[in-house]
Amino acid sequence: MKHLVILGAGTAGTMMANHLSHELKKADWKISIIDEKEEHHYQPGYLFLPFDIYTPDDIIKSIEEFIPKHASLVKGKIDKVEPKENKVKMADGSELNYDILIVATGAKIAPEETEGMKGSEWHKSVFDFYTFEGSLALRNKLRNWEGGKLVVHITEMPIKCPVAPLEFAFLADSFFRHKHMRDKVEITYVTPLSGAFTKPKATEALEHLLEEKHIKIESDFAIEHVDNEKKEIVDYGGRAIPFDILVTVPTNKGDEVMERSGMGDDLNYVPANKATLQSKEYANVFVLGDASNIPASKAGSVAHFEAEILTENILRYIKGEPLKEEFDGHANCFIETGNGKALLIDFNYTHEPVEGSFPFPGIGPLKLLKESRMNHLGKLAFRWIYWNVLLKGTHIPFVSATMSEAGKKYN
Amino acid sequence: MEKVIAGKTIAVNEEGYLTDFKQWDKAIADELAAEAEISLSPRHWEVLNYLQTEFKNEVPLSIRKIGKSGVVDIKEFYQLFPKAPLKTATKIAGIPKPASCI
Numbered sequence A: 001m002k003h004l005v006i007l008g009a010g011t012a013g014t015m016m017a018n019h020l021s022h023e024l025k026k027a028d029w030k031i032s033i034i035d036e037k038e039e040h041h042y043q044p045g046y047l048f049l050p051f052d053i054y055t056p057d058d059i060i061k062s063i064e065e066f067i068p069k070h071a072s073l074v075k076g077k078i079d080k081v082e083p084k085e086n087k088v089k090m091a092d093g094s095e096l097n098y099d100i101l102i103v104a105t106g107a108k109i110a111p112e113e114t115e116g117m118k119g120s121e122w123h124k125s126v127f128d129f130y131t132f133e134g135s136l137a138l139r140n141k142l143r144n145w146e147g148g149k150l151v152v153h154i155t156e157m158p159i160k161c162p163v164a165p166l167e168f169a170f171l172a173d174s175f176f177r178h179k180h181m182r183d184k185v186e187i188t189y190v191t192p193l194s195g196a197f198t199k200p201k202a203t204e205a206l207e208h209l210l211e212e213k214h215i216k217i218e219s220d221f222a223i224e225h226v227d228n229e230k231k232e233i234v235d236y237g238g239r240a241i242p243f244d245i246l247v248t249v250p251t252n253k254g255d256e257v258m259e260r261s262g263m264g265d266d267l268n269y270v271p272a273n274k275a276t277l278q279s280k281e282y283a284n285v286f287v288l289g290d291a292s293n294i295p296a297s298k299a300g301s302v303a304h305f306e307a308e309i310l311t312e313n314i315l316r317y318i319k320g321e322p323l324k325e326e327f328d329g330h331a332n333c334f335i336e337t338g339n340g341k342a343l344l345i346d347f348n349y350t351h352e353p354v355e356g357s358f359p360f361p362g363i364g365p366l367k368l369l370k371e372s373r374m375n376h377l378g379k380l381a382f383r384w385i386y387w388n389v390l391l392k393g394t395h396i397p398f399v400s401a402t403m404s405e406a407g408k409k410y411n
Numbered sequence B: 001m002e003k004v005i006a007g008k009t010i011a012v013n014e015e016g017y018l019t020d021f022k023q024w025d026k027a028i029a030d031e032l033a034a035e036a037e038i039s040l041s042p043r044h045w046e047v048l049n050y051l052q053t054e055f056k057n058e059v060p061l062s063i064r065k066i067g068k069s070g071v072v073d074i075k076e077f078y079q080l081f082p083k084a085p086l087k088t089a090t091k092i093a094g095i096p097k098p099a100s101c102i
């Protein structure tokens, strides 16, 4: 009997376990999936928790609930992969041998990369919202905060869900408005990029929204350190931005297990072929989700599209057929803009987000790159879809794994 | 688009980055540096040469990578090319503005 091992039972790993348990013959293949945690978190919910829109119960379920019967869930910390030996070593000393390995260990924040970030003000006036703890601490702070300077900040790219910090700024505007204290809060958006986003058309639309909501933008800011005494962030050029609350997205990195295994790049991301998702170094290793170094967004929707293509490629690999070079970097993200509205963007490696309708060309019902209430309902529905459709590896009707150019306004 | 730099007609994009590295020479670098109010010292040239080598080897550029390159640390990179060093330095070096992937 052959053994397929999946590292990480988060969004991507869970989807692959579900896809493959349908596709691989039980008599021939054993599937194991490893994770050190008990809980599966709906990470997009971390954006809503600080504003009391979601409760912890909305975003936490058990990992076990989503693992298919025919896969065995191994609980524990992965110490190391020995890809030349086709072996995974666990922290408790046990070992697993594999025929095929899928790396889905995700990405996480590394505030220790920036001097002073995880200092005396950490989770007191310096917060992240990329972890459950950070998001909850921020909720408790915002509940009683009386106003001042709120700075929303990105340390460096790439980060998971690159639109999340913008959404945070928009939701903060809406939150303080509803509390009738918007005039007491000054919101500044600080980014290492030259503008609000990385792609020109979306940047234009998003900068317009920032202006409309009186959110100041400070661009080209490469942070050097956080000054906990003066409460300011300072960049390498000496530019200082004061804060009363700093909401930062620290450097994101892949898990250290990839560094220990000698499989990661300088940020512990695993080099993979961007069209097939096969590891660049080891033919029987595949990488998907945030753990990969491919130039696609680190988002759950991307992992979903990747999982459909990777499933087919694993079946081809087993049969000895050439892999399909099909993944095009397709991403589909809702951007909450506050006041019960949202934008939707749909893009890939080569096509930037533009205006149009989705998923039915010319009809919608969702509008691309334009604020609408329908898009907001789409974002809220995403949580239900995540738990009930995405994790189970079910195909979403009308939304293909590769991007469609129909219904979009390219010049 | 085209622009006359150091007496030559050069192909550039809307942001003024050269679109054909073959057209680049040192006189162009000097003039582009002057536009950014920088006068190029030997130290600047070490950094520019490094950036061009990385570009030729198709290595994606980022502030982090440059900080770890051993050629220059980030602090000095900012002193040499103030404000937005990576954008300014790549423009002077005649190579594309680094696309930060998302």
Ligand SMILES: Cc1cc2nc3c(=O)[nH]c(=O)nc-3n(C[C@H](O)[C@H](O)[C@H](O)COP(=O)(O)OP(=O)(O)OC[C@H]3O[C@@H](n4cnc5c(N)ncnc54)[C@H](O)[C@@H]3O)c2cc1C
Pocket: A007, A008, A009, A010, A011, A012, A013, A034, A035, A036, A037, A042, A043, A044, A045, A046, A047, A076, A077, A078, A079, A104, A105, A106, A107, A129, A130, A131, A160, A161, A164, A255, A257, A288, A289, A290, A291, A298, A299, A300, A301, A302, A303, A333, A334
């Ligand atoms: C604030 C926020 C908002 C977001 N919003 C959106 C959104 O609106 N839409 C969207 O599509 N995406 C969004 N995302 C991104 C999305 O959550 C991630 O892209 C997705 O979860 C990635 O899945 P993954 O499986 O690659 O990683 P993860 O889901 O993080 O899973 C990795 C798993 O590996 C395990 N693991 C790692 N190392 C080890 C080890 N050494 N031993 C044992 N186990 C290990 C971890 O415990 C974890 O369970 C958001 C993310 C954040 C943080």
